[in-house]
Amino acid sequence: MADVVLHVKDVFKSFGGLRALNNVNLAIERGKTHAIIGPNGAGKSTLLNAIIGRLVPDSGSVTFEGDSITGLQPYEINQKGVVRVFQTPEIFPDLSLLQNVMIPVLAKREGSFRFNPFARLFEDKAVREEAMRMLEDVGLQDQSHREAANLSRGDKRRLEMAMGLVQRPRLLLLDEPTAGMSRHDTNRTIDLLQEVKARGLTKVIIEHDMHVVFSLADRITVLAQGTIICEGTPDEVRGNPKVQEAYLGGAHL
Numbered sequence: 001m002a003d004v005v006l007h008v009k010d011v012f013k014s015f016g017g018l019r020a021l022n023n024v025n026l027a028i029e030r031g032k033t034h035a036i037i038g039p040n041g042a043g044k045s046t047l048l049n050a051i052i053g054r055l056v057p058d059s060g061s062v063t064f065e066g067d068s069i070t071g072l073q074p075y076e077i078n079q080k081g082v083v084r085v086f087q088t089p090e091i092f093p094d095l096s097l098l099q100n101v102m103i104p105v106l107a108k109r110e111g112s113f114r115f116n117p118f119a120r121l122f123e124d125k126a127v128r129e130e131a132m133r134m135l136e137d138v139g140l141q142d143q144s145h146r147e148a149a150n151l152s153r154g155d156k157r158r159l160e161m162a163m164g165l166v167q168r169p170r171l172l173l174l175d176e177p178t179a180g181m182s183r184h185d186t187n188r189t190i191d192l193l194q195e196v197k198a199r200g201l202t203k204v205i206i207e208h209d210m211h212v213v214f215s216l217a218d219r220i221t222v223l224a225q226g227t228i229i230c231e232g233t234p235d236e237v238r239g240n241p242k243v244q245e246a247y248l249g250g251a252h253l
């Protein structure tokens with residue numbers, strides 16, 4: 001049987017009269033990159049928010065590594081190793097790249113903030129080294145002392161990725177990683193995500209750019225109006241007429 005890391009089971013969520021998730025079932029397999037796609041308003045963000053605890057389903061359950069996480073607070077789910085990156089710019093623009101990556105390293109070390117956090121914050125040698133190694137991993141080591149505000153969009157994504165990866169996620173949720181990017185930056189981000197994929201990390205990706213989806217996904221789930229209309233390999237999804245109809249009004253994926 002497949003090794004399932006995250007299970008979404010029979011999830012419903014309505015906003016007033018609008019059913020945003022309608023009996024959604026999802027199984028994310030270990031080590032796989034699983035894309036969730038669908039037209040605007042399909043329910044993708046609602047589903048992601050149900051996974052990370054930003055909203056609670058009306059009914060149904062979410063299970064991570066065999067434990068129910070339904071109804072837990074976002075920070076509790078994050079502590080279990082479910083990490084989301086990219087939804088909003090989550091970097092600290094006035095800090096250097098190195099300091100940005102040091103913050104999640106410190107945050108995951110319980111007790112680090114106990115004494116006068118700001119004096120100690122960026123002086124801890126071990127924390128600096130861990131953050132620096134992560135910057136090397138994403139190719140930003142030469143810019144570690146730059147202010148984060150001055151980065152290109154593509155490099156900001158690399159920095160956010162470093163801040164996510166340094167938390168040692170067991171499940172990484174990528175929320176529109178290439179939104180608003182140039183083709184050049186999109187391609188650099190695909191390269192970065194492919195490098196991460198090679199490490200075997202389990203990932204869920206929400207993305208509108210089909211080039212990105214088909215470059216990275218092992219499996220794809222298609223949502224339309226809150227309902228899953230198809231789930232399969234990229235080839236199965238690409239060839240499914242229901243998907244072409246619902247997702248792009250008959251255009252070819």
Ligand SMILES: Nc1ncnc2c1ncn2[C@@H]1O[C@H](COP(=O)(O)OP(=O)(O)OP(=O)(O)O)[C@@H](O)[C@H]1O
Nearest residue numbers: 015018019020038039040041042043044045046047
């Ligand atoms: N907090 C909310 N209150 C009311 N309606 C909401 C709320 N959040 C989402 N919706 C509605 O639920 C439906 C699903 O929205 P959702 O944002 O999950 O879709 P999406 O697939 O992520 O869309 P997009 O690709 O445009 O981001 C939409 O009709 C949206 O207007």
